[in-house]
Amino acid sequence: MIRRSRAGAALLSLAVAAGLAACSSSGDEAGGDAVTLDYWLWDDNQKASYQACADAFHADNPNITIKISQSAWDVYWQNLTTQVAAGDAPDVWTNQGSYYPQFVTSGQILDLEPYVKADNVDLSQYQAGLAGLFEKDGKRYGLPKDWDTMAVVYNTDHLKAQGLDAAALEDLSWNPTDGGTFEQAIAKATVDNNGKNGLDPAFDKTKVKVYGFLPEWGDGSQGQNGWGNFAAMLGFTYLDKNPWGTQFKYDDPRLAQVIDWYKSLIAKGYSPALDLKSTLARDALLNAGKGAMTITGSWMINSYLGDSAKVKFAFAPLPAGPQGRKSAINGLSDAIWAGTEHKDEAWKWVKFLASSDCQDIVGGNAVVFPAIKTASDKALAAHEGKGRDVRAFIDQATAPNGTFFLPITDHGSEVSKIVQDAIQSAVLGRTDSATALKKANEQVNALFK
Amino acid sequence: MTSSTPHHPARRRDDRRAAWWFLVPVLAGFGVFYGYPAVRGLWYSVTDYTMLNTPSFVGAENYSALMRDGDFWNALKVTAWYVLLNIGSQTLLALAIAALMHRLTRSVVLRATLLLPWLVPNVTVGLLWMWLLDTNLGFLNHLLGTVGIGPVGFLSDASLAMPSIAAINTWSYTGYTALLLYAGMLQIPQYLYESAAIDGAGEWRMFRRVTLPLLRPVLALVLVVSLIGSFQIFDTIAVTTKGDPVGATRAIYFFIYEEAFRFFHLGYAAAAAICLALILGVLTAVQMRLLRASRSDLA
Numbered sequence: 054m055i056r057r058s059r060a061g062a063a064l065l066s067l068a069v070a071a072g073l074a075a076c077s078s079s080g081d082e083a084g085g086d087a088v089t090l091d092y093w094l095w096d097d098n099q100k101a102s103y104q105a106c107a108d109a110f111h112a113d114n115p116n117i118t119i120k121i122s123q124s125a126w127d128v129y130w131q132n133l134t135t136q137v138a139a140g141d142a143p144d145v146w147t148n149q150g151s152y153y154p155q156f157v158t159s160g161q162i163l164d165l166e167p168y169v170k171a172d173n174v175d176l177s178q179y180q181a182g183l184a185g186l187f188e189k190d191g192k193r194y195g196l197p198k199d200w201d202t203m204a205v206v207y208n209t210d211h212l213k214a215q216g217l218d219a220a221a222l223e224d225l226s227w228n229p230t231d232g233g234t235f236e237q238a239i240a241k242a243t244v245d246n247n248g249k250n251g252l253d254p255a256f257d258k259t260k261v262k263v264y265g266f267l268p269e270w271g272d273g274s275q276g277q278n279g280w281g282n283f284a285a286m287l288g289f290t291y292l293d294k295n296p297w298g299t300q301f302k303y304d305d306p307r308l309a310q311v312i313d314w315y316k317s318l319i320a321k322g323y324s325p326a327l328d329l330k331s332t333l334a335r336d337a338l339l340n341a342g343k344g345a346m347t348i349t350g351s352w353m354i355n356s357y358l359g360d361s362a363k364v365k366f367a368f369a370p371l372p373a374g375p376q377g378r379k380s381a382i383n384g385l386s387d388a389i390w391a392g393t394e395h396k397d398e399a400w401k402w403v404k405f406l407a408s409s410d411c412q413d414i415v416g417g418n419a420v421v422f423p424a425i426k427t428a429s430d431k432a433l434a435a436h437e438g439k440g441r442d443v444r445a446f447i448d449q450a451t452a453p454n455g456t457f458f459l460p461i462t463d464h465g466s467e468v469s470k471i472v473q474d475a476i477q478s479a480v481l482g483r484t485d486s487a488t489a490l491k492k493a494n495e496q497v498n499a500l501f502k
Numbered sequence: 503m504t505s506s507t508p509h510h511p512a513r514r515r516d517d518r519r520a521a522w523w524f525l526v527p528v529l530a531g532f533g534v535f536y537g538y539p540a541v542r543g544l545w546y547s548v549t550d551y552t553m554l555n556t557p558s559f560v561g562a563e564n565y566s567a568l569m570r571d572g573d574f575w576n577a578l579k580v581t582a583w584y585v586l587l588n589i590g591s592q593t594l595l596a597l598a599i600a601a602l603m604h605r606l607t608r609s610v611v612l613r614a615t616l617l618l619p620w621l622v623p624n625v626t627v628g629l630l631w632m633w634l635l636d637t638n639l640g641f642l643n644h645l646l647g648t649v650g651i652g653p654v655g656f657l658s659d660a661s662l663a664m665p666s667i668a669a670i671n672t673w674s675y676t677g678y679t680a681l682l683l684y685a686g687m688l689q690i691p692q693y694l695y696e697s698a699a700i701d702g703a704g705e706w707r708m709f710r711r712v713t714l715p716l717l718r719p720v721l722a723l724v725l726v727v728s729l730i731g732s733f734q735i736f737d738t739i740a741v742t743t744k745g746d747p748v749g750a751t752r753a754i755y756f757f758i759y760e761e762a763f764r765f766f767h768l769g770y771a772a773a774a775a776i777c778l779a780l781i782l783g784v785l786t787a788v789q790m791r792l793l794r795a796s797r798s799d800l801a
Contacts (some may be wrong), residue, residue, distance in 0.1 A: 131763045138553040155766065159554035271746070328659040331638040332742060343638045466765050477748045481660065 088398045089118045091143035095129040098355060102418045106411035110402060117398050137161050137390070144393040145402055148195050148386045150186060150296075150458075151273075151465035156388070157194050158463055163389040164192040168400045174407070179424045180450060183384040186461060189297055195386030196407035197424035199415070202456060203282055203380040204445035205369040206357050207242070207346040208339060211263060215241045215250055215345075219367060227283065227372035229310040235372035236318070239265035242345035243323045251323055258322025265323045267335045267344040268315055270477055273469035274303075274497075275459045277381045279348050280476070283311045285381070285457045286374020296461035299501040303472060303494040309486040312479055319480070327480045340364060350383075351422060351446040358441045368445040380449040382456035384424060422446065464500045471496050547772035557769065564773035574774060576749050577757035578781075580664055584753055585732045587668035592728065595672065596679035597721075601709055603680070604687040613684070616677035624674070628741030631670045632657065657743050660750040667738050667751060675731075679724060686720025687713060722793035726786050733782055754778055 094103060100123045107119035122143065124132050130152050136142045137156065148156075156162050169176070176184040179197045187195035207222065217238055226233035240251030243265035249256045251265060269278040275291075276284065287307040292298030318324040325331070331338050336356055338344045340363040348371065349357065357366040371378055387406045389399045405411050412423035419435035429447065436443045449455050462468070475493035479486040547564055549557035568574050603613065619627070634641050635656040646652040656666040690713065698708050714721075736755040739745065745752035745760070752760075758778070762771035 134553050134763075134766060155552075155554065159552075161554060271744075325638065326655075328747065329637050329653060329655040330658050331636050332632050332657045333636055333639060338638055341639050470760070470765075474748050477746070481748065483748070 087116050087118065088395050089120055090145060090395060090399055090402055092119050092121050092402070093129070093133065093143040093146040094121065094123055095126045095147065096352075096421075097123055097125075098420050099415070102415040102420055103406075103411075105414050105418075106406060109410065109414065110405045113405075114398075114401060117401065119402060137392075140392060142390040142392060144395055144399045145387055145389055145406075147198070148187070148388045150383060150461040151275075151469065153187070153194065153386070153388065154297075154461060154463050154465060157189060161391050162194045163391045163393070163396065163399075164194065165196065165389065165400070165403070166191065166193040168404070169193060169196075172404060174404065178409070178426065180382075180384070180426060180429065182382070182456075182458060183424050186296055186384055186458060187386045187388075195388040196403055197384050197386050198406060198412070199421040199423050200382055200384040200429075200450065201351040201422065202382050202446045202449045203277065203348055203350050203371060204449065205346055205371060206339070206349045206353070206366050207369060208342065208344075209365045209367045211244075211342065211345050211364075212238075212242055215244070217241055219369065222369035224370075225372035227286065227374050229283070229287065229307075229314045232314060232318075233372060236323075239318065239323050239346065240321070241265070245322075251321065256322070261322050261325075263342065264325050264344045265346060266318060267338055267347040268318070268324050269335060269347070270327055270330065270480065271473065272476075274465075274472035275381070275469075277350065277383065277459060280308070280311050280315065281381055281459070282348065282371055282379060283314070283374060284308045285379040286376055287311065288376050290457070291460040292462065295458055298460065298462055299498075301460075301468070301494055301497045303475075303497060304487075304491040306487060309490055312476060312486040312490070316480055316482075316486070327477060339366070351443065354436070354441065354443055354446075355420065358443075368443060370445045370449060378449065378452070378455060380456050381459055382450060383459050422450070462501075464497075467500055468497050543772045543775060546769050547776045549769045551768040551772070552766045553768055554766070560769070564770050565777075567770065568773055568777065573749065573752070573757065577752050577754045580750060581733060581735070581753040581755075584664050584668050584735055585729065587665055588671055588732045588735070589725070589728055591668065592672045592676050592679055593721075593725065595676045596683055596724075599676065599680040600683035600687055601713060603684050604713070605705060613681065616680055618677065619674045620678040622674070624737040625741055627670060627674050628738045631666075631673075631738075632742045635666060658747060660747045663743055663747060663751045667735070667742065670738055670742075671732075671735065675728070679728060682724050683717065683720065686717050686724075689720075690716045718793060719797070722790065725793070726789055729785060729789065730782055733778070 092103070092107070094100065100121060104121055107121060111118055133142065133146060134155075137159075142161070148162075153162070168174075174196070180200050183197035183200055184193075187193060187197070205222065209219075212218070212222070222238060225235040225238055227235040232239070237252070242263070243251035243256075243261060244263045245257045246260040246262050247255070247257065251258075268280075272278050272280065275281050281291075284305075284307060287310065289302070289305050289307045289311075291301060291303075293300040293302070315324070319326050331343075335344065335347045335349075336353065339347060339357075342364060349368075354368075356362070357368075371380055387403045389396065389403055393399050407424070409425050409428055412425045412428035413431055415421065416423045416428040416431035417435050419432055419439065419441075422429045422432050429450075433443065433447050460468075471493050472490075475489040476486075478484060479489040483489075484492075546557060548559060548561060550560050550563075551557035599616065622630075633639070635643075637643060637653050637655045637658055640656070642656070643653045646654060655662060657663050694712050694716070695708060698712055703711065734755055735753050736759065739751050739753055739756050740759070743751040745756050754774070755778075758771045758774045761767045761774060
């Protein structure tokens with residue numbers, strides 16, 4: 054099969070070359086051959102913004118055309134890996150922290166450091182730390198394109214009815230022992246069939262109508278949508294070093310404390326039990342009025358504040374834990390395939406994607422927060438122009454020590470499965486949290502031996 | 503079923519050669535789409551292939567790792583549980599429906615209606631039932647709630663998730679199975695029922711003494727086909743539970759899929775797939791033998 058397709062490709066390229074030769078012999082156009090670069094991304098919400106970037110780029114570089122392909126997150130990495138394995142990968146693609154290490158390890162991503170040095174790309178224009186996520190051993194495997202942070206999203210009408218307005222949610226505290234004022238708010242937002250809230254002595258936890266807080270249990274090894282943030286507020290770190298650590302610390306008792314706190318919410322009836330949780334996503338439950346609050350990321354802004362939302366939502370900052378308020382921050386990057394035949398053209402495109410020329414366009418469309426700080430301000434302004442309050446995300450990103458990075462390591466998806474299974478079995482009560490996490494940590498660290 | 507004419511003229515040799523030409527398209531298709539991938543899969547199962555590397559030979563390492571992998575055994579266990587639930591409920595229901603169709607009504611509309619769930623794509627079936635069975639927003643839990651029961655975590659409770667998935671697929675496949683069995687029942691000569699009736703046998707007795715024994719070859723075929731199909735449970739799981747909670751629905755196909763296309767352990771996944779093929783082969787052989795599928799009592 055391979056041999057045949059190679060022969061086919063050879064024939065095809067011969068035909069193309071012959072065609073091109075015919076073209077160039079007849080015409081005498083200056084400025085090199087026309088090149089089409091394949092560019093991949095997964096978020097359909099962002100496709101239009103990057104198409105606008107591609108059009109602007111093509112206007113400046115008429116001989117380079119960008120062909121954007123978008124495929125859903127669930128199949129994106131399968132498609133990409135298959136294409137890379139087949140030797141037919143896109144020239145440039147969007148990368149994410151958990152998935153890109155395997156391409157680095159297998160030598161499929163072009164080192165951009167020489168290009169960055171030659172063209173003097175200013176790495177300090179990006180949100181602090183983002184550029185470093187894609188560095189390994191002095192090599193650079195991508196330039197930052199955007200970032201996301203976490204905040205609390207809540208149903209405004211429901212919380213108002215329980216006496217909680219935006220000001221009351223602005224500065225909540227949290228600790229793993231009694232949950233602080235955050236748990237008080239959750240309790241107030243939980244309402245049973247008789248209309249009694251979680252603080253009422255007559256509250257019936259077996260007949261809950263609206264849960265105060267919806268946890269995310271399918272959150273892999275990172276807990277980006279919940280436990281990871283709380284653990285960080287206790288001083289937990291995932292790894293010996295990040296990125297590219299090899300020693301995980303899931304056996305940290307502080308992480309077990311967070312999971313135990315989550316279990317206590319279930320025991321009190323403030324959150325649905327794991328075996329009674331919905332198979333549908335949390336935003337579906339919030340929209341149906343079955344839940345009052347959850348923790349979400351800035352990539353969900355348009356789902357919650359957009360036209361498709363069935364109830365009115367607003368964002369509040371995460372509560373502040375014993376070591377302050379901390380949110381996971383995650384950044385995406387654009388990478389060049391090491392096997393591309395158009396390295397220089399691909400670099401031009403990546404450099405453009407990572408420049409304010411493109412990121413201002415993306416920011417102006419208010420879909421994500423671009424990596425360049427000034428472009429992020431444009432996104433904030435665009436949101437405000439639409440009457441959307443998204444300060445919670447920006448404030449958290451710019452607060453000193455307000456963020457922590459998600460782990461970037463080899464074996465990301467295996468670690469994800471092991472840790473998620475361990476946490477779920479702890480929440481289901483099959484083992485206690487500390488034992489489950491200790492065992493998972495041993496399994497995870499064994500992957501690196 | 504083949505006609506056995508007592509006298510036929512001696513065949514010319516050319517016939518066989520011609521027959522091979524007629525078989526070529528099928529053999530070519532089989533070779534390209536089954537034979538070649540199977541051989542390649544066998545090779546991958548003894549390598550450390552990850553899609554991005556050049557596979558190198560590792561001997562039986564994948565297989566011995568599989569034997570030590572608790573998740574693999576768990577996958578086999580939950581698959582066996584699923585097969586038991588699914589084949590059991592599906593075959594019994596289908597048998598009942600087929601018998602009713604055979605003895606009571608032969609309405610074409612009814613037969614067509616029975617097939618409807620089977621015509622719906624599996625992913626749609628999965629999505630449909632995921633919404634219907636959802637703990638918080640599902641219609642079924644809403645109904646249960648009005649009579650004071652629940653909510654029940656059909657797909658999120660570890661002990662209920664697999665039975666729920668088995669029930670979904672039973673809903674989807676019973677009509678088709680019933681139709682196969684019904685076709686088998688139509689081959690049973692009518693006079694047997696008439697003479698049984700004259701001898702004073704009731705419907706139940708006729709079913710047990712006439713229908714079931716004479717249906718055996720068809721039933722065996724249906725069982726073998728649905729057993730293999732049942733082992734391949736994948737789409738319903740991929741749509742509804744994705745193997746959760748804590749592996750309770752991580753059936754063997756989903757296990758193989760995750761190893762191959764989530765963790766990119768292609769060699770390991772190939773080894774698991776070879777094990778599954780072996781298990782299915784053994785099960786099929788045992789079943790065929792026990793049910794004497796190739797012989798009919800209708801002689």
